[in-house]
Amino acid sequence: MTSISTATADWLALRAPADDAARSPELAHELGRMLAAVPGPVLLHDLGAGTGSMTRWLAPRLPGPQQWVLRDGDADIVEHLDLSAVTDAGRRSIDTQVVVEDLAALPSDAFHGAAAVTASALLDVITRAEAAHVVAACVAAGTPALFSLTVTGGVRVRAARRHPTGLRSSGLHSAALHPSGPDETIERAIAAAFNDHQRRDAEGRRMLGPDAVAVTAALFADAGWHVRRAPTPWRLRRSDRALVAAWLDGWVDAAVEQRPELTEDAEAYRRRRRAQADAAGLRVTVSHEDLLAWPG
Structure with missing residues (x-):
């Protein structure tokens, strides 16, 4: 080593x-x-x-x-x-x-x-x-x-969604989590590829x-x-934006290195998550x- x-x-x-x-x-x-x-x-x-x-x-x-x-x-x-x-x-x-x-x-x-x-x-x-x-x-x-x-x-990624300002008076929070929809499929594939990358044989190790x-x-x-x-x-929030961005890049890059066939879908996923992070933030849990x- x-x-x-x-x-x-x-x-x-x-x-x-x-x-x-x-x-x-x-x-x-x-x-x-x-x-x-x-x-x-x-x-x-x-x-x-x-x-x-x-x-x-x-x-x-x-x-x-x-x-x-x-x-x-x-x-x-x-x-x-x-x-x-x-x-x-x-x-x-x-x-x-x-x-x-x-x-x-x-x-x-x-x-x-x-x-x-x-x-x-x-x-x-x-x-x-x-x-x-x-x-x-x-x-x-x-x-x-x-x-x-x-x-x-284990990894869980969720985008925060801002409610209309008028909902503040109802006692609801100004941001709530919503399911990622189609992103869940590629997210599972990225997670599996990343975990395989973590177990990879690196220079005989x-x-x-x-x-x-x-x-x-x-x-x-x-x-x-x-x-x-x-x-x-890790429980990352909007205030952890720099760490979330760096983690997201490393996570996706490792997955694509392990499974190059994921490149197109993974890059589209990365762009969507970056846009969500810029708009309202991401909540990320990394086990x-x-x-x-x-x-x-």
Whole structure:
């Protein structure tokens, strides 16, 4: 695996507010409860750290003092890390160390002495063998793991429709969702093609895609560990217009790359959705799941 990161710093910054709104505070609280008994500095490893979004969100929810090892295979993207303002639950600054390393090169004892392992938007872009390698390292160290924002394949897109101004006095909202009609057929085809693209064989690596949470949960369960899962969907609205536009383009482009025969219908769909977004906005739900695993 040449790099854990799969996106640019600009994309990670654009999606950060939606990510933070979606993550499971319940699973973070449960992890914090586990770490409360850890003596001394709490050592955590973040895999595929990118620009540090997981650390920024999670560190203030966990006890400290904290030491983070931020691991990523992309030397360029970790140049954008800035965690100087991040504190733990006790408002103490955190210590950080960056390790640039391919996931395949992760030592089997990498997590020795760690209190937890974390990752965000990682599992769906790795292979089953890589997931098994990470799970084995967690199990060997007895280290709980929290994996956030893994895509599960579900997408729902709806256009908002503005009612005539006169309806405001009746107590009805000024915008309501309406079915997409014919768009539902091409939407299903795009979604299926996108999910196949997520599972594609890329340079000899068949990624887990939407199967990632189930596969990883089974690997932990087979090791006798407890697993808890939580739905963590993006719920995007008109105020997320820039993210919706970028997500829509990426979603359609990946689908067309996987199934070129969809090109004409998919491009027409994209144009209609863009027009709807400009006129009244789109409401988009993109399904993700968080997973917490800990020793049995």
